[in-house]
Amino acid sequence: MSELLHKKITEDIIRIYFDIYNQLGYGFLEKIYQNAMFFELKKQGYNVKAQTPIKVYLNGQLLGEYYSDLLVEDKVIVELKACDLLMTPHVAQLINYLKATEIEVGLLLNFGEKAEFKRIIYTNDRKKNLKNQ
Numbered sequence: 001m002s003e004l005l006h007k008k009i010t011e012d013i014i015r016i017y018f019d020i021y022n023q024l025g026y027g028f029l030e031k032i033y034q035n036a037m038f039f040e041l042k043k044q045g046y047n048v049k050a051q052t053p054i055k056v057y058l059n060g061q062l063l064g065e066y067y068s069d070l071l072v073e074d075k076v077i078v079e080l081k082a083c084d085l086l087m088t089p090h091v092a093q094l095i096n097y098l099k100a101t102e103i104e105v106g107l108l109l110n111f112g113e114k115a116e117f118k119r120i121i122y123t124n125d126r127k128k129n130l131k132n133q
Contacts, residue, residue, distance in 0.1 A: 006075050006105045013107055016040045021115045030082040033111045034069050047073050056100045068097055077106040086110050098122035
């Protein structure tokens with residue numbers, strides 16, 4: 001059932017991603033795509049936050065902070081890339097964002113020469129570190 005988690009939100013985000021990709025193409029800096037996604041999601045009525053802090057803990061000790069590109073409806077982390085192709089470290093980055101939060105769904109969207117995306121699920125029952133905060 002977890003593959004259907006926040007299905008409507010993620011489908012809308014992916015649709016907006018392809019609309020933007022088809023209009024802008026590739027070659028812009030990631031910030032341009034982030035702004036475009038932010039404004040289009042807002043226009044569609046979504047609650048969107050940019051550069052939301054993600055705190056990383058180990059045994060109750062704060063280790064540091066990262067910032068997600070977009071957080072949609074406090075349910076989906078959206079990580080944007082503007083690179084040749086998505087690689088394992090990009091996926092690992094998003095998984096780590098999910099591990100560090102109570103958010104279970106993430107989208108990795110690449111505005112590279114070829115449009116590509118990944119939908120990642122990391123359920124809270126697998127997040128041992130959240131119990132130690």
